[in-house]
Amino acid sequence: MKLGRLNHIGVATPSIAKSIAHYRDTMGATVITEPFDLPEQGVKVCFVDTPTASGMNGTQIELIEPYNESSPINGFLAKNPAGGQHHLCFEVEDIDAARAHFEGLGKRILGPTRIGAHGTPIFFLHPKDMMGQLTEIMETPKVDGGH
Structure with missing residues (x-):
């Protein structure tokens, strides 16, 4: 098995709208996808892209906000009310x-x-088995159409 590239960094947030503004205004990020709901995972999601000095696409950041009270992100935000890095993909x-x-x-x-x-298909590896980092494994998208 060969591990591919880092696709994105997942960042939990209590407000996607505020996070979009933060990444746009402080880091020049652009929105790749408008926020959308993933109720089966209990989250609302938005992808932003951070620019590089050469103007090329940079690193994607997946902003994840709780979808409802039963969202698995709520536990993370209870410990980290301002949000923070949630996973690597x-x-x-x-x-x-x-x-x-x-x-x-x-x-x-x-x-x-x-x-x-x-x-695309994904699964998560337990942080205790990955040096403390929740790790998402994702099948490479067949077409990179933005998100």
């Missing part, structure tokens, strides 16, 4: 092979493989 070519690889290493996978915000 890496691409893989074959999600099933990656899952088998990590399971073979004894890594704990949180829940079933499901469709993520990019419309």
Whole structure:
């Protein structure tokens, strides 16, 4: 199994609108996708892109806000009321092979493989098995159409 590129950094926020303004006004970020709901994951999502000095696309940041009171993000925000880094997301070519690889290493996978915000299969690895960092593994999108 070969790990691909870092796709995005997930940032939990109590307000996507305020976070968009922050990244735009302080870092020159542009909105890639308008906020949209992922009720099956309990979150509202928006992707922003941070520019590079050369003007090329930079790093995508996934802003995640709770969708409702049962959102899994609520626990994170209870401990970090201002929000903060929630997860890293890496691409893989074959999600099933990656899952088998990590399971073979004894890594704990949180829940079933499901469709993520990019419309491709994802799963999460337990932070205790990943040096304290919640890690999302995502099948590489077939077409990079923005999000």
